[in-house]
Amino acid sequence: MKFHKNFYNLEIPYKDGMLLYNILNQNFVFLNREYTEFYNNEGKWYNSANESKLKEFMDAEFIVPDSIDERNAYLKNFYFSRWFSKKLLFTIVPTTACNFRCPYCFEQGIKYVTMTDGVIKKTKNLIEERIKIFKPQSVSVSYYGGEPLLELNKILEFGRFFKRLSMLYGFTYSADIVTNGYLLSENVVLELYNEAGVTSAQVTLDGPEDIHDSRRFLQGKGRTFRKIVTNIKNALLLDINFVIRVRVNVDRTNVNHLKELLMELSQLPQRKKKLEIYFSPVTGEKDKIEQEENSILFTEEEFGRVYVDKIIPLLKKYDFHYERYPDISYVFCGGITPYHLIIDSDGSIKKCFDLVGRDEESVGHVESYREDDVKVLRWELFEPLSEECKNCKFLPVCGGGCPYKKMQTGKNVCEPWRYVLKDLLIKIYELKEENGEKG
Ligand code: SF4
Numbered sequence: 001m002k003f004h005k006n007f008y009n010l011e012i013p014y015k016d017g018m019l020l021y022n023i024l025n026q027n028f029v030f031l032n033r034e035y036t037e038f039y040n041n042e043g044k045w046y047n048s049a050n051e052s053k054l055k056e057f058m059d060a061e062f063i064v065p066d067s068i069d070e071r072n073a074y075l076k077n078f079y080f081s082r083w084f085s086k087k088l089l090f091t092i093v094p095t096t097a098c099n100f101r102c103p104y105c106f107e108q109g110i111k112y113v114t115m116t117d118g119v120i121k122k123t124k125n126l127i128e129e130r131i132k133i134f135k136p137q138s139v140s141v142s143y144y145g146g147e148p149l150l151e152l153n154k155i156l157e158f159g160r161f162f163k164r165l166s167m168l169y170g171f172t173y174s175a176d177i178v179t180n181g182y183l184l185s186e187n188v189v190l191e192l193y194n195e196a197g198v199t200s201a202q203v204t205l206d207g208p209e210d211i212h213d214s215r216r217f218l219q220g221k222g223r224t225f226r227k228i229v230t231n232i233k234n235a236l237l238l239d240i241n242f243v244i245r246v247r248v249n250v251d252r253t254n255v256n257h258l259k260e261l262l263m264e265l266s267q268l269p270q271r272k273k274k275l276e277i278y279f280s281p282v283t284g285e286k287d288k289i290e291q292e293e294n295s296i297l298f299t300e301e302e303f304g305r306v307y308v309d310k311i312i313p314l315l316k317k318y319d320f321h322y323e324r325y326p327d328i329s330y331v332f333c334g335g336i337t338p339y340h341l342i343i344d345s346d347g348s349i350k351k352c353f354d355l356v357g358r359d360e361e362s363v364g365h366v367e368s369y370r371e372d373d374v375k376v377l378r379w380e381l382f383e384p385l386s387e388e389c390k391n392c393k394f395l396p397v398c399g400g401g402c403p404y405k406k407m408q409t410g411k412n413v414c415e416p417w418r419y420v421l422k423d424l425l426i427k428i429y430e431l432k433e434e435n436g437e438k439g
């Protein structure tokens with residue numbers, strides 16, 4: 001039998017050997033000089049004295065038989081997951097109104113619209129119709145805004161509706177909410193959990209108190225940080241399985257203050273069990289950023305550097321989970337599948353979160369949505385993979401980038417991993433070594 005190195009291996013020369021990582025299965029090892037020489041010398045693979053070494057590499061799928069085509073297998077799963085899913089996703093926007101006046105949102109000129117009873121009724125009809133057609137095993141719902149908690153009663157109403165349908169049609173139901181956290185009091189968490197089956201909330205913090213409050217404030221510049229952190233703390237103390245995901249938006253203005261934020265969050269109760277933190281770039285396209293003098297945004301590549309050089313060491317310092325390898329996925333954006341609809345507060349249907357609250361780019365309306373509408377098909381038949389993507393090692397952790405950006409620019413918008421995964425692996429390995437752990 002003949003063998004080859006797995007296409008998704010990342011090889012990083014390190015000390016007198018090599019760090020070897022497989023992007024698909026996340027196996028990660030340090031090879032000493034002897035193992036590195038074996039791995040790099042195909043002639044040695046077929047020597048019977050090395051049988052056990054070859055078996056070790058094969059068990060970890062760093063070396064695979066020539067009868068396996070790991071690239072086309074990934075592509076098959078990519079397309080299969082896009083077209084054949086047993087999971088339906090709905091994002092529901094009960095209102096685009098918001099109690100905050102954050103400049104980066106407000107400047108986009110989003111209109112404040114709240115779902116009317118008529119739109120709610122038609123939304124429910126559309127949802128039930130889709131459940132009958134798709135016969136899903138699971139339905140996942142996300143409440144989004146605006147600030148969805150301004151319309152808590154509407155969320156509870158939808159929650160009761162989904163629970164009833166799950167009994168009727170026999171699917172499992174799960175729900176989460178994306179909120180600014182200001183109204184997420186203990187009682188609200190309990191209502192969301194008990195009545196609407198919501199089990200996690202994503203809350204945004206843009207830095208420590210002063211920085212956050214200068215960017216995410218109420219009308220009249222009222223402060224928000226302290227109340228949000230108190231709400232998070234109280235939610236974590238509740239004796240229910242409710243997870244808080246703190247999202248930190250990072251740009252040049254807050255990147256040097258993340259330490260204070262993590263220090264504060266490290267004091268929260270139950271944080272190992274029920275608190276997750278992740279960092280998102282407030283990014284823009286490289287070309288545009290380069291054209292704008294003094295842009296506060298990072299390019300994807302720059303954010304990748306910040307993540308490796310600043311964020312990972314801080315996560316370790318404050319005892320958060322830092323050994324995070326990029327998740328592999330087959331469907332990176334529900335917009336290009338038939339399985340995800342974003343139902344905006346006016347009843348229009350969107351395929352991308354960035355289009356919520358905007359008039360343009362609707363693909364239909366709850367009262368007249370059709371799968372065969374040209375606007376729907378423009379998304380669902382969009383080819384997200386260029387030839388370069390199909391031959392790219394990073395495809396399993398990138399998915400070809402954001403389809404909407406690709407539709408607009410015709411270019412690949414590569415995820416930060418492409419630029420920094422090797423450095424991230426070295427950093428994680430070094431931090432683990434400091435802890436006396438082996439890779
Ligand atoms: S921003 Fe891109 S990846 Fe995100 S929902 Fe919109 S199209 Fe999908």
Ligand code: SF4
Pocket residue numbers: 386388389390392393394395398399400401412413414415418
């Ligand atoms: S967008 Fe870039 S990183 Fe992603 S798969 Fe395509 S070429 Fe690779």
